[in-house]
Amino acid sequence: MTIRFDGRVAIVTGAGNGLGRSHALGLAARGAKVVIVDFGGARDGTGGSSEAAEKVVAEIKAAGGEAMAHGANVADFAQVQDMVKKTMDAWGRIDILINNAGILRDKTFTKMELADFEAVVDVHLMGTVNCTKAVWDIMRAQNYGRIVFTSSSSGLYGNFGQSNYGAAKAAMVGLMNVLHQEGAKNDIRVNTLAPTAATRMTEELMSPETLALLTPESITPGVLFLVSEKGPSRTILCAGAGAFARTIIYETDGIWLDEAERTPETVAARFEDISNPAGQKALQGAFEQTTKFAMKAAAGKGITLPPRG
Known part of the structure; x- marks a missing residue:
C-alpha cells in the first residue's frame, strides 16, 4: 500500500537544512501541507535568519505542494505557540510533528561550560518538549497524531566529547516511552529516530567518501513510515546510508537474594x-x-x- 499524507498537516523543526529539509520535502511530495520551522542559526545555535526556511518553502511550492515558513526558536515556548497558532489559523489541524532541530557545542566534560551544556539541552530536549506540548492537546482533540523525536547513537551508546548532546538525546527515549502510553487512547503514536547522516552537524567528523553515502535522503523513508497512519509507536528506528535497524532496550531476568x-x-x-x-x-x-x-x-x-x- 502506498503511503500518502493527503489532507495531513505536518510540522518539521530544523527543516531549513539537512535531515529536516529532506523530511519536509518527502512529506510534501506525498501530499502533506508542511510547516518549515527553522531559526536559521549557526551550528552552535547562534545567529538567526529565515532564508533557509523560505528556500525550502519555495522548493515545495515549485513542485506543486503547500508549505509555510516559521522562524521559531524551539527553545522559546512563546515562539513555538505562535508557530502552532499560525499553523492552525492557516490549515485548521496538525497531524504530524517531527522534532529535528538541534545544535552542537562539543567539548570534553572537564572543559565544558555549564552554559554550553544547558544550551544543548534547551534546544534538543526542551525544544522537543515545547513543540510536543504545543500540539499535544490539538492531537488529543483530533484523536490522531504522529510524533517523532530525534535521538542519536551518541545518546544511545555514547560519544566522546558529547556529554551535553548525549544526555539530551538519551532523554528522547524516556519521553517517548511515557507519551506513547499517555497518547495511546487518542491514537497519538510517538517514535524516536536515531539517524546518522552527512549534515552540517557531522561534516567535520567523517571522510568525504563516508559522507557521500550518508545522505539525509537515505533516512527520510524510515521517518515517513513512522509518521504514517499505520506506523508503529514506541519504536527506536536507527537509520543511515540506506540501512535501517531498531534499538530495543532489554532487561535480564535477574536473580533474587534472600x-x-x-x-x-x-x-x-x-x-x-x-x-x-x-x-x-x-x-x-x-x-x-x-x-x-x-x-x-x-x-x-x-x-x-x-x-x-
Whole structure:
C-alpha cells in the first residue's frame, strides 16, 4: 500500500537544512501541507535568519505542494505557540510533528561550560518538549497524531566529547516511552529516530567518501513510515546510508537474594548471573519491572501475592 499524507498537516523543526529539509520535502511530495520551522542559526545555535526556511518553502511550492515558513526558536515556548497558532489559523489541524532541530557545542566534560551544556539541552530536549506540548492537546482533540523525536547513537551508546548532546538525546527515549502510553487512547503514536547522516552537524567528523553515502535522503523513508497512519509507536528506528535497524532496550531476568544473602559481596559474586541474557525481555512499562521483582521475591519466600487492583 502506498503511503500518502493527503489532507495531513505536518510540522518539521530544523527543516531549513539537512535531515529536516529532506523530511519536509518527502512529506510534501506525498501530499502533506508542511510547516518549515527553522531559526536559521549557526551550528552552535547562534545567529538567526529565515532564508533557509523560505528556500525550502519555495522548493515545495515549485513542485506543486503547500508549505509555510516559521522562524521559531524551539527553545522559546512563546515562539513555538505562535508557530502552532499560525499553523492552525492557516490549515485548521496538525497531524504530524517531527522534532529535528538541534545544535552542537562539543567539548570534553572537564572543559565544558555549564552554559554550553544547558544550551544543548534547551534546544534538543526542551525544544522537543515545547513543540510536543504545543500540539499535544490539538492531537488529543483530533484523536490522531504522529510524533517523532530525534535521538542519536551518541545518546544511545555514547560519544566522546558529547556529554551535553548525549544526555539530551538519551532523554528522547524516556519521553517517548511515557507519551506513547499517555497518547495511546487518542491514537497519538510517538517514535524516536536515531539517524546518522552527512549534515552540517557531522561534516567535520567523517571522510568525504563516508559522507557521500550518508545522505539525509537515505533516512527520510524510515521517518515517513513512522509518521504514517499505520506506523508503529514506541519504536527506536536507527537509520543511515540506506540501512535501517531498531534499538530495543532489554532487561535480564535477574536473580533474587534472600535477606541473609543481600550483601555487596554476594552481588559481586553473582553479577554474571544477574547479567545472563537468557530470558531477557523488552519491558513495556515501569510496573512490569516492579511486578517481576515482587514475583521473584514472593517465589523465593514461598508466598502468594494478591492480584493487583
